[in-house]
Amino acid sequence: MKNLINEKDEEGRRLKALAEYRILGTEPESCYDDITQIAARTCHVPISLMTLVDKDRQWFKSKVGFQKNETKRDWSFCTHAIKENQPLVIQDAFLDKRFVDNPLVTGDPKIRFYAGFPLKNNDGNKLGTLCVIDRKPGSLNEEQCSIMVLLAKQIVSFLELRKRSLNLLDALSHLHHQEGILSVCSYCREVRNKDGDWQHIEKYLANVSDIRFSHGVCDSCMERHFPDVVEAWNKNEYMPSS
Numbered sequence: 123m124k125n126l127i128n129e130k131d132e133e134g135r136r137l138k139a140l141a142e143y144r145i146l147g148t149e150p151e152s153c154y155d156d157i158t159q160i161a162a163r164t165c166h167v168p169i170s171l172m173t174l175v176d177k178d179r180q181w182f183k184s185k186v187g188f189q190k191n192e193t194k195r196d197w198s199f200c201t202h203a204i205k206e207n208q209p210l211v212i213q214d215a216f217l218d219k220r221f222v223d224n225p226l227v228t229g230d231p232k233i234r235f236y237a238g239f240p241l242k243n244n245d246g247n248k249l250g251t252l253c254v255i256d257r258k259p260g261s262l263n264e265e266q267c268s269i270m271v272l273l274a275k276q277i278v279s280f281l282e283l284r285k286r287s288l289n290l291l292d293a294l295s296h297l298h299h300q301e302g303i304l305s306v307c308s309y310c311r312e313v314r315n316k317d318g319d320w321q322h323i324e325k326y327l328a329n330v331s332d333i334r335f336s337h338g339v340c341d342s343c344m345e346r347h348f349p350d351v352v353e354a355w356n357k358n359e360y361m362p363s364s
Contacts, residue, residue, distance in 0.1 A: 139247040154184035169255035203238030204248035212236040214259040235260035239274040
């Protein structure tokens with residue numbers, strides 16, 4: 123019973139994490155399509171999919187050699203793959219009792235070989251897979267598996283970039299909805315939040331989004347605060363080589 127409760131909680135966290143990317147049902151994008159094309163060519167198979175496992179379905183953000191946009195989760199090989207800590211490789215579905223009667227094996231696309239590489243985000247949630255499929259038994263060598271792991275990581279990087287970009291847009295939208303005005307101190311440049319408290323702009327944006335900051339020095343501030351450094355750079359840049 124305890125294990126069932128833990129699995130339910132884990133699935134709830136996974137679905138919540140998936141929803142945060144706001145990607146289900148979106149249009150195809152070349153950054154993902156390029157990866158599924160590379161996967162299919164690397165593994166010499168006719169079908170490659172980027173799948174996202176939703177509550178009752180698996181949805182395909184990108185697909186090569188397969189026409190449907192989604193299938194039932196009950197039929198999904200990828201549902202099994204996201205439960206594994208390693209890639210799930212099925213060399214011949216006819217010889218695996220979990221899949222021998224699966225409608226995706228007995229019917230289109232007539233899966234015999236399947237290899238699914240989980241899309242695992244930084245919090246450990248497995249959102250779906252990058253998978254390759256063939257209509258005949260098969261296998262992957264070590265190099266192919268290594269490339270697939272890297273491609274799956276690249277997909278997760280794109281997903282994280284998408285989430286950060288959407289959260290930044292949300293934060294900017296939040297600013298605009300405050301009657302178009304954000305109170306900024308004329309001296310220290312802190313901003314007033316909705317509770318009336320003054321905060322540094324970075325802390326304010328961090329509270330209304332998941333934006334993280336890196337710091338540098340712009341050209342104008344370099345010239346104003348570090349003129350000696352700028353002068354040394356300029357001399358070095360234009361100094362004739364000996």
